[in-house]
Structure formats: C-alpha cells, structure tokens
Amino acid sequence: MSHLFPTYSRWEVEPDIAEGCFIIGKDGKRYLDFTSGIGVCNLGHRPKAVQEAVNSQLNRFWHVSNLFVQGEQEAAAKRLADGANMDLVFFANSGAEANEAAIKLARKATGRKKIITFENSFHGRTFATMSATGQEKIKAGFGPMLETFTYLPLNDIEAVKQAIDSETAAVMLEVVQGEGGIHIGEQEFLNEVGQLCKKNGALYIIDEIQTGVGRTGKPFAFQHFQLTPDIVTTAKGLGSGLPIGAVIGRKEQAHFFGPGSHGSTFGGNPLAIAAANATMEIIFEKEFLKVVEKNSEYLYEQMSKKLGSLPAITEIRQLGMMIGLETSADVPLLVKELRMDGLLTLSAGHNVLRLLPPLTVKETEIDEAVEILQSVLISYSNAAV
C-alpha cells in the first residue's frame, strides 16, 4: 500500500537518472522528455552550470533566514527585475505562493477587492489562487471560494469593458494559458486590457509561472506583445527544478510590502537562489534565446509538415517552446501510447496534447519526437476513418 495521498494519477515509469532531454527509467528504458518536469527543467535535466552553482552554495550555507542580507538574493532579484524591465522582487517557493502574494499586493496597493480572471485559466491551488482559477474542476468540493473573482472569456474585450470598474483591484491573466490548453492571448486584447486597467486604476497582473524564464523564446511571454504589466509572477523554470517562485513588481508598490507585511520562511532560500542565478545567467542571454527561437521555428515546421494534415490533429498552437496540438484523439490514451513509444508529453484542457520540451532541445531530438508523434497519430487517424 502507498502511504501517499492519491492526489496524482501516476505514470508507470520510475525514473532512475535524467540528463539533458532524456530520462532513463529503473527498467532501463530511455524516454525523450518533452514535458521538462511540467515546464520546469528549461535547461534540460541536471544542467552543469546550475549543478555547480548549487554544489558551491551547499558548501557555504543552506539556510540562514530572511533576517540576513544575502548578496545572491539581491543578484537574483536584479536579474529578474532587469529581465522583465521592472523594479522589485519578492521570492516565494512555488507558483501558487507567488500568485497568492501578487493578489495580496494588488489588494493592498489599490485598497480594492475585485479581481478579474479568465475562463480556463490556472493560477494555483491555495485558496486565493484556486478562487482565481477559471476552471470548476479545480475547485470541486473545496468551496466556498473567495467571492471577489469574476471569470471572463479570454480575448473578449467587451466582457472586460463591462466588468472592470472603480472597485477592480486587478486583471490577472496568462498570456498563454498553459494548463487550460495553450490558448494564446490576442495582441489587441492584451493591449486593451492594459489600457482599461490604467483607465480604471486597476493593476495588470501577468501570471508567467509557466510562460516565464525563456519558455516562449523571450525572458517573459508578455514581451512578445510589448505589454507593461504592474505585477508579473513566475516560478517553474526559474530554479531548474529547485523550488522557487517570484513576484516582480514596481517601485511605487514598495511601501505596500513593507517589513512584516508579507514573508516566507523558505522564500529566497540560498540553494534555490543559487540555481535561479545560474539558470537566468544562461537563459536571459540574447544568443541563447536566439537559438531557442530558431529551434522553435524548426519544431513548428516539422510539426506542420508531418502532423498538420493528419485527421487526428485539428489545430497546432505554439509560442516558442510551448506547444498545443488540438486533437480529436483521446488525450490521456495518446499520452500513454506516446510514452510507450519513448516520448513523454502532457495533456492540457480537455482535447490538447501539450509539449514543453527543454529549451536546449536539439534538431535531432525534435526529429525523433516528431517521428514518434507521427507514427502514433497516424494510427489514430487510420482508426478514425
């Protein structure tokens, strides 16, 4: 009997060791990992520079508390603030914690309660972030939720115009909905949301937990759309697998998060910070992101050519290394069959196969993945005829 609560439906694979884009199971089987630990291992598994940085910190100190000034925390905050072209950072331990802090900051900074979010969004599983999430299945059985959230259809600017008013603290969105099915915000919609926030004195919060730290080919996905958010949250890819989350805000918000207002025992832990600094040093380099962009284009070309016309595929959506293949196939079954053939993938929404390959994926690995996808999807397409 397992002594773990059965909160996760587990795969049959037990990893033995992982390196780069590959996981080797305890049964010796090799898997091409196009999940990156659900968008976390953006540099692949066990990137050397991150391993060295964490090893070096392990030999200095592991935890001292946030009573101490820590130069590395300052350096990580500066990297994040510079990467987002913003000012101030609060470190948390996860995506939900970062979003929770962002919601608190927005309420305190505006003195207002109402927050607008979107259908199919996912913001976390704490009470505030679960309440913010626009998916009923996430909340089932846990009610009542916080009452001050309104959920609107993504890309429907008229709905935002109707809902936003002088009591709105913030509009919070993912520019690419990850868990919800790789739905991409439209340029005009995203711009207009920013304008409406300004006009109504509300804050624009962008949840980059999944899209941040290079996942879409830029440091943050909002930079594809030239937006100027008031608050950005990020987590997954930031520590290459060590738990860390962050709220990035603006200097005008400093006094709302003064001493004693918010905090976390482990937030900004030295080991996670060492991993984050080493990760950002690589990913925020222009040259690195150029290669990501080039390989994303190659992946799109290959998918369009080899999968685009298969009857089982209804749409391919992509921003950088965040890909959704909308399909008529049974997604959980498809994920299983791909895994049996050595390719690890994810589901999203109810009919989307999600690919989150490491940003370091090579053309040969893309070829291998597309070949496996093609052979499995062809059998689905044949079965559908």
Ligand SMILES: Cc1ncc(COP(=O)(O)O)c(C=O)c1O
């Ligand atoms: C957009 C988004 N926000 C928040 C979260 C929650 O992050 P965590 O699981 O680290 O709490 C996730 C996790 O998938 C996410 O994709």
